[in-house]
Amino acid sequence: MSDQAAHGAGGAMQDDPDAKFDLKDFLPYLLNISAEVTSSGFADNYKREYGMTRTQWRVLFHLGRYGEMTARDICTRSRTHKTKVSRAVSALEDIRFLKRQRNLDDRRFESLCLTTEGHKAYKTLCGKAGSYDRMLMSQFTPEENAILRRCLRQLANLS
Template sequence: MPTFDLDDFTPYRLALLSARISRRFAAIYGPKFGLSRAEWRILAHLSQEAEVSIREIARRVDMDKSKLSRATARLETRGLLTKTPNPEDRRLLQLSLTEEGRAMIAELAPLAQAFEQEVHDALGPDAEAFDRAIRRLSAAAE
């Protein structure tokens, strides 16, 4: 009868790896910018598009609505993003970065790129294969 070894269970290993890498990066931006991981993820997504709905961010970052709502409220209080009703459906809120939010992302982006390079350096020649594997796993998980 096959045995189950949690330490060899790929989904478990991926979850642990993701959490560890996320914590390492948070240790870089957290103290410098006073951001939680949830806040970083929101700002990062908003940096990619002019306006994004809260629903879309929740889907993309796989974050529950209450955590997302609290994080966006903190970011709004800090003047880093604005919330506006969606003109087509007033129940939905659109988020966008303020000038202050864009300035913060401009400072954060080089840190993110340097951290990503560290991760790629740790993978060495396997970095491209790892990226391809992540894309395949992400597509399969949808």
């Protein structure tokens, strides 16, 4: 415990010479915080109205936006673990937002698609997502927005 005083001894230490970078520059940290802040800001829309969770919203959004696909497709495209998707799919099925259909060629697959209800919810939420996104974007210049999205897509290994 002798070098315990090596930090915070003065009570208000500000910079650690060993620290190569500020915490507020650590990309995973920054990404987590901003993801949390922006997501929970939007979550009210699907949570209050439909009682959906974030993963469920993600599945709904995928099916609504890109049409029929399998659970595995959603996993791959959204980098989401299959158990998360599996449970979200069951929950969406329970509230009649999607239907599953076994593929007859390969009976392991089942293709998922939204019901009318599901698609209606998707459309409503999609509109809100659009304005929420525009609201977020409005604080940046078009160039910043382009760069931001390009960097994020690359970090996420998307497209």
